Amino acid sequence: MLKKTTLLTLLFSFVLTLANASAPAVSEEHSEKEKSGSYNPVPMIMHHIADAHEIHFWGEGENAFSIPLPVILWTNNGLVTFMASEFHHDDAGHHVVERKGMKFTRSHGKIYYANEYADSHGSFISHDVDGHSENAKPLDFSITKSVVGIFVTMLILLLIFGSVARSYKTNGGIPRKLTGWMEPLVIFVRDDIAKANIGEAKYKKFVPFLLSIFFFILVLNVLGLTPLGFNVTGNIAVTLVLAVISLIVTLISANKNYWGHIFNPPVPVLLKPLMIPIEIVGIFTKPFALMIRLFANITAGHIVILSLISLIFIAQAGSGTGMAWGVSPAAFALTLFIFVLEVLVAFLQAYIFTLLTALFVGMSVEEHH
């Protein structure tokens, strides 16, 4: 019962946050919409999906309420740090921050070396014919929204499993409360993921890694469903790192048998020139699929939920506030449905990523038979 209430509260606050975040956008771009009679939800959705230098709660432009995060840049003149609030919520290259004799400006969440002078639109960035920025970029090592999400996840995991680990000492090995909730998941990963795919003889070495990757992805996925607006596992950089780590673990633990299958596949000699390149590509397609799968699933979930919420604003822009109220229940019901689905997806994707990693590791340590 308590869990249901929590979930509903979570959903409501999520929907409300999104509504808050989107509402001013409607009023701000009112003049444009007046002409076209439509609302374009893409910028709002992309803004949410993308990483950012602050955690944005509501409001637009100067009125935005957000928590600024530290910007850390590796520039031509070395390390430069300042708080993201120095951009004054500007995200169109209109505001310049000067450090160490260099000028920086921000456009669409990316930090560029600013031009000496603004152009006719007030932008310190020059664009090519397609509208892409031509300015150079310093290496951006900022503590972005996603990095904060990762740190929060680290903290949550260390707190949860630190206390679970301690509880075994005080409780005489009997799982209670939090441990009672976590232990089945740990045993599930150990038995149904590690042992089942790697094999009785060799699975033990990989259990800590698989547990870490499972809970890391799981907590990040769930964090993405909270109203805090994180989209960490829906970021290609994060899934890239996870997939590469999975690849490295697979390759490091690979035995003779595995390499033999790749460089000397058991096929007729004539087929070998064909098979060997395919096998080599196969090494990389597996983690590549891991990367894309997690990224696409989580991003798609966020996009669908945001799109359904946007229906209300599309209706408002198209047919007025009355229509927006009319559409709201349907949009809400659909969001609720997708949200519940996303909770399932959060678990499912963490499971699939870990399962496939275990499967690949299992293939690499499999003995010849």
Next chain:
Amino acid sequence: MELVTPSIGLIFWTTLAFVTLLLLLRKFAWKPILTAVNAREENITNALSAAEEAKKEMANLTASNERLLNEAREERDALMKEAREMKAEIVAKAKEEAQGEGEKMIASAKATIEMERKAAIADLKNQVATLSIDIAEKVVKGTLTGDDKQKALVNELVEEVNLN
């Protein structure tokens, strides 16, 4: 394109964070948790097999108890039977012995009686002889003194004899 372009900063932080997290969790969480869970599972397996063992042992014990009981019962029966036989034998023997003893005693008593009787007869004979001599002596003496007196003497003597 923006969406699928990984940013260097996030790659850096994710790698750092995940590797750190992996090392920390492995040392402070997974190792103690898995050790505790394994220990408990082992405990349970051991306890179950021990219980099974105990059950078997219990069955064995019961069986052997039953056997012992039966043996004891048989032994008791045998003992009882033996005891009964022995009793009967003892009683019979005792009876026999008692009878023999009794007979012997009776015989010896008879012998004694016979001896006593013979002794008594001999004694009586002696006494009669003595008495006869005494009487004869007195008769002889009475004759010598008077007739009446002789008669009275004889009567007296006769009476004396009767008394004896």
